[in-house]
Amino acid sequence: MRLSLKQKKMNVKADKYTDSLGWSQDVGRTLGDAPKAAAPETLKVQCDMCGSMLKIPKPKKSRYTVTCAYAECGHTMNFD
Secondary structure (H helix, E strand, O other): OOOOOOOOOOOOOOOOOOOOOOOOOOOOOOOOOOOOOOOOOEEEEEOOOOOOEEEEEOOOOOOEEEEOOOOOOOOEEEEO
């Protein structure tokens, strides 16, 4: 029994193999970047009594109350 190896020309059109092991093909993304958490939405409200500006988180309900953070005022405002 005689074994022989034959070499043919490689058909470039039919052979579409690409080696993608090792390096990431995703260029714009790195593994160390974590998605940034969105900051909660805030509203600016002015107190009716003392005029101080209050920064409050956006309410989840349509009706809410806000108490002035200024120690001497303490006014409570109702929003409907």
